[in-house]
Amino acid sequence: MNSLWSIALATLAKDIRLEWRSKDALNSMLFFSLLVVVIFSFSFDPLAEESRHIVGGLIWVAFLFAAVVALNQTWARELRNQVLDAYRVSPAPANALFLAKALGNFIFVSALEALMTPLFVIFYNLRVLGPAWQLLPIVILGTWALVVNGTFFAAMSLRTRSREIMLPLLLFPISIPAVLGMVNATTSILTGEASAHFWLVLLLTYDVVFTTACLGFFGLVLHAE
Amino acid sequence: MNSLWSIALATLAKDIRLEWRSKDALNSMLFFSLLVVVIFSFSFDPLAEESRHIVGGLIWVAFLFAAVVALNQTWARELRNQVLDAYRVSPAPANALFLAKALGNFIFVSALEALMTPLFVIFYNLRVLGPAWQLLPIVILGTWALVVNGTFFAAMSLRTRSREIMLPLLLFPISIPAVLGMVNATTSILTGEASAHFWLVLLLTYDVVFTTACLGFFGLVLHAE
Amino acid sequence: MTDIPPIITVINVIKQFGRFAALRGVTAEFESGKLYAILGDNGAGKTTLLRALAGLARPTRGEIAILGKSPKAACRDLGYMAHPSLLYDEMSGIENLRYFARLYEIAGDGRSRQVIRAVGLDPDLTRPVGQYSQGMRQRMSLARAVLHDPKILLLDEPFSNVDVHSAREMVGLLKAMRDAGKTIFVVTHQASLLEGVADEFVWMQAGQIIDRTKGLSRMGVQ
Amino acid sequence: MTDIPPIITVINVIKQFGRFAALRGVTAEFESGKLYAILGDNGAGKTTLLRALAGLARPTRGEIAILGKSPKAACRDLGYMAHPSLLYDEMSGIENLRYFARLYEIAGDGRSRQVIRAVGLDPDLTRPVGQYSQGMRQRMSLARAVLHDPKILLLDEPFSNVDVHSAREMVGLLKAMRDAGKTIFVVTHQASLLEGVADEFVWMQAGQIIDRTKGLSRMGVQ
Amino acid sequence: MKRAFPIFAVLTTLLLVYALNQALSIVHIPGVAPTERTMGDVQRIFYYHVPSAWTTFLLFSVNLVASVVYLIRRNPVADAVAVVTGEVGVVFCTVVLVTGPIWARPVWGIWWTWDVRLTSTLVLWLIYVSYLVLRRFSDSAQTPVLAAALAVFGALDVPLVYFSIWFFRTQHPQPVIGGGGSIDPRMLHVLLINWLAFSCFAFLICWSRYRLERLRREVEEAQALESLLGPEGVPAPAAGSKMPLPRGQQ
Numbered sequence A, B: 001m002n003s004l005w006s007i008a009l010a011t012l013a014k015d016i017r018l019e020w021r022s023k024d025a026l027n028s029m030l031f032f033s034l035l036v037v038v039i040f041s042f043s044f045d046p047l048a049e050e051s052r053h054i055v056g057g058l059i060w061v062a063f064l065f066a067a068v069v070a071l072n073q074t075w076a077r078e079l080r081n082q083v084l085d086a087y088r089v090s091p092a093p094a095n096a097l098f099l100a101k102a103l104g105n106f107i108f109v110s111a112l113e114a115l116m117t118p119l120f121v122i123f124y125n126l127r128v129l130g131p132a133w134q135l136l137p138i139v140i141l142g143t144w145a146l147v148v149n150g151t152f153f154a155a156m157s158l159r160t161r162s163r164e165i166m167l168p169l170l171l172f173p174i175s176i177p178a179v180l181g182m183v184n185a186t187t188s189i190l191t192g193e194a195s196a197h198f199w200l201v202l203l204l205t206y207d208v209v210f211t212t213a214c215l216g217f218f219g220l221v222l223h224a225e
Numbered sequence C, D: 001m002t003d004i005p006p007i008i009t010v011i012n013v014i015k016q017f018g019r020f021a022a023l024r025g026v027t028a029e030f031e032s033g034k035l036y037a038i039l040g041d042n043g044a045g046k047t048t049l050l051r052a053l054a055g056l057a058r059p060t061r062g063e064i065a066i067l068g069k070s071p072k073a074a075c076r077d078l079g080y081m082a083h084p085s086l087l088y089d090e091m092s093g094i095e096n097l098r099y100f101a102r103l104y105e106i107a108g109d110g111r112s113r114q115v116i117r118a119v120g121l122d123p124d125l126t127r128p129v130g131q132y133s134q135g136m137r138q139r140m141s142l143a144r145a146v147l148h149d150p151k152i153l154l155l156d157e158p159f160s161n162v163d164v165h166s167a168r169e170m171v172g173l174l175k176a177m178r179d180a181g182k183t184i185f186v187v188t189h190q191a192s193l194l195e196g197v198a199d200e201f202v203w204m205q206a207g208q209i210i211d212r213t214k215g216l217s218r219m220g221v222q
Numbered sequence E: 001m002k003r004a005f006p007i008f009a010v011l012t013t014l015l016l017v018y019a020l021n022q023a024l025s026i027v028h029i030p031g032v033a034p035t036e037r038t039m040g041d042v043q044r045i046f047y048y049h050v051p052s053a054w055t056t057f058l059l060f061s062v063n064l065v066a067s068v069v070y071l072i073r074r075n076p077v078a079d080a081v082a083v084v085t086g087e088v089g090v091v092f093c094t095v096v097l098v099t100g101p102i103w104a105r106p107v108w109g110i111w112w113t114w115d116v117r118l119t120s121t122l123v124l125w126l127i128y129v130s131y132l133v134l135r136r137f138s139d140s141a142q143t144p145v146l147a148a149a150l151a152v153f154g155a156l157d158v159p160l161v162y163f164s165i166w167f168f169r170t171q172h173p174q175p176v177i178g179g180g181g182s183i184d185p186r187m188l189h190v191l192l193i194n195w196l197a198f199s200c201f202a203f204l205i206c207w208s209r210y211r212l213e214r215l216r217r218e219v220e221e222a223q224a225l226e227s228l229l230g231p232e233g234v235p236a237p238a239a240g241s242k243m244p245l246p247r248g249q250q
């Protein structure tokens, strides 16, 4: 257990160091999030009154997109020169790798979210009508939900053999509750029209269930040929 | 000229065959675009009358993001084993490769659009109030606008560090007029409130200008080290 | 570590890729403290055998026992060097090893610097591995394989793309390691480099071990 | 094709990667119809020189003339085999060559099948190249390089990972091609394979050509 | 000739100080700008906002010309000019984008609106930031070519942007010169002085940045030469001092 975390942290630290080394990563992320928000503003008139109702969805789509860009890169580094094989022959537990990658993606996506949110607030002239502090757990739980399954899915698609299992399409219906939870919770709070409590519980349950499932099955995925 | 097209078609045929053989890009794209549609439809009441005003934006944002994910993979296959070098040492014209990739992406993104559009229609209970047939040229011109520059900038971002994030950074600012054109043209036709004529001309101009520019500059980009 | 029983036992291992069998019933025993050179034509199944020993490929049928355990369980005793470098191109040599040391729970930099020096590189080289020349990368890859001081080394073509000079040096290194009690498997096409060094030459053909000889001369095959 | 003037002229070529110069003023002339072996330590700049000749790397300074033209203009006369395979892993050998034949506007399968057979593979192999063994891939890569029957062949380590058997066969093939009037450059670390075959050995060190000898024996370098 | 830069720098500083005074009316000397009737002193931001915008346009035009020249001639000087004008142009464009909203807030009551002028300025800024990002992220020898191509793409895009947001509702004032708007001649006078000062200032920055760029290139060249030749003109070992080779090869 101890070694699990120590190895996960070492892997995470390595990833962050490499990410950081291409120094401009942060700048480009900032610019990227600005662009996403600008494109959204061109597509949806931010001044319309109804935008308050859709902005919950808009924000999550923007986040999802950022997440996809991040997730696509997750395993690229491990595939080059087949470094993954070096991990596989080592005694390090498979789940340490999974945790490191999921946490890395979580940090990356969260950073993007932290950059985008103020921009949304400015461009869409948002004022939160419900209890604003609840947005924080929603964002955290929602991001984790995106990232944990996304990381697993990305690993799945590494393995030529298991690609045929069509897991992506199985995973899709599985993600729907999380999406519902994020969007409805956010909208409830922005509009102040309903309580987000139910959706928060849903998200929490979802996260717990799928984190467990991913940790349970990642070893299989990693050691598949 | 003749060899240009014959080589472009050979390359396109090869790409389609390989894509078909693996189908993994298609699967993952399907997954994420479905997710986008679902998030949107959960995020705001599809039955509201004002939905008609927003759905043009929704559709195009979904297409744009799907396209970026697809475009990022455009050159991946040519980079593995450095096959691109084999192309570069051959007498085949650079533009043939560009045309093949752009057409391939066009087909790919169009296929995604063909899958997503019915979903939008169903979820949003769309009835087109304007001249519906005009939607076809809009979609074709709009998709080509996304794809032609996207292919070009994807090639450009090959020559850079952190490739995946570079594509949207280069593509989005240049695409803004096209995005405006697509969204506004679509909205005009869906609501029937205005003529889409101006926007169609804009899109057409955009396509002509940038197709020419891309063909003019692709050689430079391909042979950059 | 003075096992008299074989350190590795391979019993009737078959490895199929779809309809094609890369290993067709390999049975063999290998003793501790020897240097085995595995030779054979392209496609003979050498890489596949090595990957099976390393626990990276699960045999379709058959058994592999390493120190009496499964390859996966014996991973601390195995060092594997593949044809690709298994290194991060963007990090320097020492940074790479520092990370892999963590995976094996080796504390401190000392060991990493030591193995880098042992393969004839400079641990203070700050250039990323991606900018090394082929030969330097190969050495660094060897350094990674021996990092955790494994009892058994599985090396897939360690001398390919290495200049003659360096290849001789690497052979010297392997010899020293063998003399220090390690069991070493070397897949190579440059068998002459190992002449007089390898304890046994294992000849593979079409997914089987067809011969094992003490010397390199083996009429009728090559 | 009986050029008496040099077929390739390299004048003071410098290739910089950022602040590091991989080629430091290479000047040489090469004659038509000869087989040149390019030797040198790891990092000597052999690959970089070959890429410059192939037109894949633009020299920072200096001139390269191939048949009096720039490398790019002479591309129909150049066949390039790199260290990576330059093949699509997901297609079979014949499918790969069929595609590359289109790039060179060669009609029909005939030529593709012929070169695959010439390198000792079976044109009807349906397995994708990604599943070939290293050596098979290397041969297929050679097949791709000679597909359009170029006058000049640039081969980067064609024998690495190829079994002795096949390497000898490949050398025979190269010899036959040289005798048929082709000019061939072979970068290799297994110089002995080319002893008696190569017309000239070109020795590189630290980004320069330091010597050109008729025979392999060259005191003081190796 | 060597003195040209410091002399120009001093003159520009003096001009900037004078223009500042004229705009903000700190010391009352003849020709200072009068206070605007409805907007009051906030309007004085005008003297920074507009000259910055004009300077931005000027710099980006030079960038385009330099990029085209580079594509045709492959002249490193043109590339250096393009880098410099791109960077300084983005700075001035940022000034426009910052002063605009500062002005808009008290006058229009909002920070931002999607109007032609504002939007096109934003898009221009985005395009040139992506230009700088490309330059930063690409480390191949061909970066100048890629960047120049992007500059041309950007230039092709700008008219289309303008065209596409052409009939957005507009809130922004019409052009002062040639746009039919009327302006107090004293204000115009101060505006033009400020524009001159800003142009000189921009030129000054570009000049020093250009010298830096030249220096950087020279250093790189020198280092390459150093890596080429050892102490007495003999070839250095492959590794040089920075990159030791494996021991066996030394």
Ligand code: HEM
Pocket (backbone or CB within 6 Å): E046, E049, E050, E053, E054, E096, E097, E099, E100, E101, E102, E103, E104, E105, E107, E108, E111, E112, E113, E117, E118, E119, E121, E122, E172, E173, E174, E175, E176, E177
């Ligand atoms: C909010 C962001 C703003 C941006 C991005 C912006 C941008 C620009 C640009 C690019 C120009 C030069 C255009 C040209 O010469 O054709 C300009 C000029 C000008 N701006 Fe703004 N502006 C902003 C806000 C404002 C506000 C709030 C006011 C005052 C109410 C204002 C007043 C002017 C005036 C009077 C000119 C000179 C017109 C001319 O001669 O062209 N601007 N602005």
Ligand SMILES: Nc1ncnc2c1ncn2[C@@H]1O[C@H](COP(=O)(O)OP(=O)(O)OP(=O)(O)O)[C@@H](O)[C@H]1O
Pocket (backbone or CB within 6 Å): C017, C018, C020, C021, C022, C040, C041, C042, C043, C044, C045, C046, C047, C048, C049, D131, D132, D133, D134, D135, D136, D161, D163
């Ligand atoms: N993943 C795979 N899928 C299908 N076939 C494979 C796969 N890996 C290897 N093979 C096939 O198995 C056979 C043995 O391959 P292997 O790589 O073990 O050969 P090898 O002895 O290492 O050859 P070389 O000397 O060329 O490296 C080859 O015919 C190869 O095509």
Ligand SMILES: Nc1ncnc2c1ncn2[C@@H]1O[C@H](COP(=O)(O)OP(=O)(O)OP(=O)(O)O)[C@@H](O)[C@H]1O
Pocket (backbone or CB within 6 Å): C131, C132, C133, C134, C135, C136, C161, D017, D020, D021, D022, D040, D041, D042, D043, D044, D045, D046, D047, D048, D049
């Ligand atoms: N893209 C690059 N960026 C930086 N340095 C490079 C690059 N490519 C090569 N080098 C450096 O240039 C030098 C020469 O490399 P090159 O690959 O030509 O050597 P080589 O003679 O082919 O060596 P080997 O026998 O190991 O293949 C090496 O020191 C290498 O590190």
Ligand SMILES: [Mg+2]
Pocket (backbone or CB within 6 Å): C046, C047, C048, D133, D134
């Ligand atoms: Mg092998």
Ligand SMILES: [Mg+2]
Pocket (backbone or CB within 6 Å): C134, D046, D047, D048
């Ligand atoms: Mg090389």
